[in-house]
Amino acid sequence: MLIDRAAAVRAALRRLVADRGFHGASMSAVAKEAGVATGTAYVHYPSKDELIRAAYRELKAEFSAAGAAAIDPGAPPAVRFRQLWLGCHAYLAEDPVRARFLIQVDASPYAAALHAEAMAAADDPLVASVAEADVRAALLPLPEEVIYDLAIGPLLRLAAAERPLDVAELTMLADGCWRAVSRPGNEASTG
Amino acid sequence: MLIDRAAAVRAALRRLVADRGFHGASMSAVAKEAGVATGTAYVHYPSKDELIRAAYRELKAEFSAAGAAAIDPGAPPAVRFRQLWLGCHAYLAEDPVRARFLIQVDASPYAAALHAEAMAAADDPLVASVAEADVRAALLPLPEEVIYDLAIGPLLRLAAAERPLDVAELTMLADGCWRAVSRPGNEASTG
DNA sequence: GTTGAATGAATGAACATTCACTCTGAACGA
């Protein structure tokens, strides 16, 4: 396969949804952006819904992998959180479309189903890294999705804003999010 | 005027946008939900855009007022933040449509323009309360919209989740958000 | 020659907006 048209369609959908929302991402516009005919998307995906889900799953898998890869398993929870947060941010900052697309999905009717699906996936490295016992013990006793919002929500909107931030600022924000979700007394040592 | 149809249309729009997103809130559906004819919305608003803006402004004004009213001006910054946060939350928790509608607007193309408009309004009690010198001094040196997201974003999504939380949990979250946006060493005394 | 990907015009549903019309009630002269 010289050209992966299905991948081109997924990428085009993400770009248009990120820029104009689901409203502005019509199938004909997506096909045009991908450089294929309208019908081509339907060769690979039975409906717009399925295409959206596939585009989300692809991005989410890369996102999880990027975050998990940044973790040093031997470090204490606060440091692991910081590494995870910075790793996720680096992945999103590489291409602003990524964060903007994820934000659109989070605010859409697709969110509930896709989020549940992601949480159920035991092989998700992001979910696994938060499930570790020492992390759990340090977190505030709050519902899972509340913790997720406090920790990851600001990360998404920060990356979407495309504001250049240096490592010191990013670390400050990562630690701020950690302070928001963890019991006092679990701070990482500075540096 | 026995029945304020314009208000009914604004409320219907908020309900439908909250439940189904902008995509699912067609003008005919909004009119039906409001119990009026399709054309009636156009008697009061020149376009769907203008209706959305009006519905947003009405809600935002109430939200700001609710937050500002909860503040005791004599308290230290950390306590004032907690009061503001809890006041805003109480207003949103009264009707889950409020938070869900605000989230939809925040993720939409309307967000940028409406947010800028809100910030420019010098009479907004919410903006004024954050502009106080002692609050400014305690905040992390970060862009305004980043601070806003860290402080208010979790509040919105929390209220949208409709999870019952007691005062202790809410206070814990309010203080978590304050720790996320403030310099270490500005904690409120417990209680 | 067969198979499956790719095409893009065609289809019908849904949308925002318009408009010719009706209804309501306040104003006013008798």
Added chain:
DNA sequence: TCGTTCAGAGTGAATGTTCATTCATTCAAC
């Protein structure tokens, strides 16, 4: 107390557009 008038609120069918989806057909590879 009536009857008339008028402005503007209210109506809902009609309009033109855009959308997701389909399908008869073409194309490329083996």
